[in-house]
Amino acid sequence: MTESQILAGLLDNARDLTRFYLSKLKEVNPHHQFVIEGSIQLNSYFWILGHLAWAENLLVLHVLGYSQLEVYPWLDKFRLGSMDGEKDGMPEFMEVLEAFKKVHVLAIEKLSSAPLEELDMESSLAFNFGRGNSVREIIKHAIRHESVHCGHLGLICKVNGIKTI
Secondary structure: OOOHHHHHHHHHHHHHHHHHHHHHHHOOOOOOOOOEEEEEEEEOHHHHHHHHHHHHHHHHHHOOOOOOOOOOOHHHOOOOOOOOOOOOOOHHHHHHHHHHHHHHHHHHHHHOOOHHEEEEEEEOOOOOOOOOEHHHHHHHHHHHHHHHHHHHHHHHHHHHHOOOO
């Protein structure tokens, strides 16, 4: 296996757990936001889905030269720092779910075939997650990022009384 195939496998493996939690949330209002201690508002799983699609587009497809913003121009509404409560111009849940799935399939396809030299290249994002700004490091962050939000989905299951184990 190539390094690109290994990274793609890890990203896909992280998505498997995300899908598991999402499968448990089918009967839950995707727009509901829990409030903790009266003022701390958690993101809805609708926002998390959109955010994961936005992030995978940016952190995998964009750095590999295949952004999907032309296909899903509303993805930017789920960018880092965006608010879950923004309603103007938001897509429907099923459209976000479709993008979540399609962006991932394309990301796995493109990442799996990326040559080693491309992983070594400096990313166009100018991010630095402590180990540099190579395409490789940005892809590694995409894997971590998926896992962080997967944990949020697990918490949403728990606060909805949904058994996951």
